[in-house]
Amino acid sequence: MRGLTVVLPTYNERENIERIVESILDQPLDLSVLIVDDNSPDGTGEIADRLAAADDRIEVLHRQGKEGLGTAYRAGFCYALERGAQYCFEIDADFSHNPDDLPRLYEAARGADAAVGSRYVKGGGAPDWSFLRWLISRGGNLYTKIVARTRTVDTTSGFRCYSRRVLESIPLDRVTSQGYAFQIEMTFVAETLGFRIVEVPIIFVDRKGGESKMNSAIFWEGLRVVWGLRRKYGDLRRG
Ligand SMILES: Nc1nc2c(ncn2[C@@H]2O[C@H](COP(=O)(O)OP(=O)(O)OP(=O)(O)O)[C@@H](O)[C@H]2O)c(=O)[nH]1
Numbered sequence: 001m002r003g004l005t006v007v008l009p010t011y012n013e014r015e016n017i018e019r020i021v022e023s024i025l026d027q028p029l030d031l032s033v034l035i036v037d038d039n040s041p042d043g044t045g046e047i048a049d050r051l052a053a054a055d056d057r058i059e060v061l062h063r064q065g066k067e068g069l070g071t072a073y074r075a076g077f078c079y080a081l082e083r084g085a086q087y088c089f090e091i092d093a094d095f096s097h098n099p100d101d102l103p104r105l106y107e108a109a110r111g112a113d114a115a116v117g118s119r120y121v122k123g124g125g126a127p128d129w130s131f132l133r134w135l136i137s138r139g140g141n142l143y144t145k146i147v148a149r150t151r152t153v154d155t156t157s158g159f160r161c162y163s164r165r166v167l168e169s170i171p172l173d174r175v176t177s178q179g180y181a182f183q184i185e186m187t188f189v190a191e192t193l194g195f196r197i198v199e200v201p202i203i204f205v206d207r208k209g210g211e212s213k214m215n216s217a218i219f220w221e222g223l224r225v226v227w228g229l230r231r232k233y234g235d236l237r238r239g
């Protein structure tokens, strides 16, 4: 495993997995890819094994069943850190995030502690979204800013680069949320610990292949988790 590891959680991404891994490894960075597959019923895990057998830059972490995005990232980060990763990236497998943005994300993280691909800074956006979809995302971020007092604008973004020191400092076993709330919680804890997060503009496009895993439970989890963040991590704020 290389110093720069892209953690790629997959659940039923057979239409995307091969192409996304290829576009990640095409980038002008010395990257390895860690696929974290939750026993996808559509056979994504078998495709991942085949890719890993053919290229030593690719590894696969198989989990028993669909355990959620948050724990997939936690497991992936721990696995990568144990094997010496200096930077860990997060990216969706469905091409909503453009792998061509990885080098910019890395440069930004190197100049700070972590970088977040942001739809809400100048040059960023989500052109495929309906007004309602935009409102939910913007509203969620505004709610987070007011309630949890985060500085990062796009706290729900799942396109990121963390330096090793950030991931080692965050008590990952306490970050228990799963959906967008996982991204918010990681952002909140990193900011609370005093790390500098830089936002890099990205254009987020809707998935073309495969099915969405978004549901209302993820939305409600976000509202609830954000509400409790300052109390949950009160010890870090005082410390
Ligand atoms: N390992 C694992 N991966 C997951 C799980 N849920 C989602 N993913 C992956 O996480 C990434 C983001 O999930 P998406 O379903 O695209 O979620 P989204 O972007 O909010 O919604 P859509 O793009 O509209 O589907 C994708 O690569 C999924 O395959 C999970 O429970 N386990």
Ligand SMILES: [Mg+2]
Residues within 6 Å of the ligand: 092, 094, 096, 207
């Ligand atoms: Mg998606």
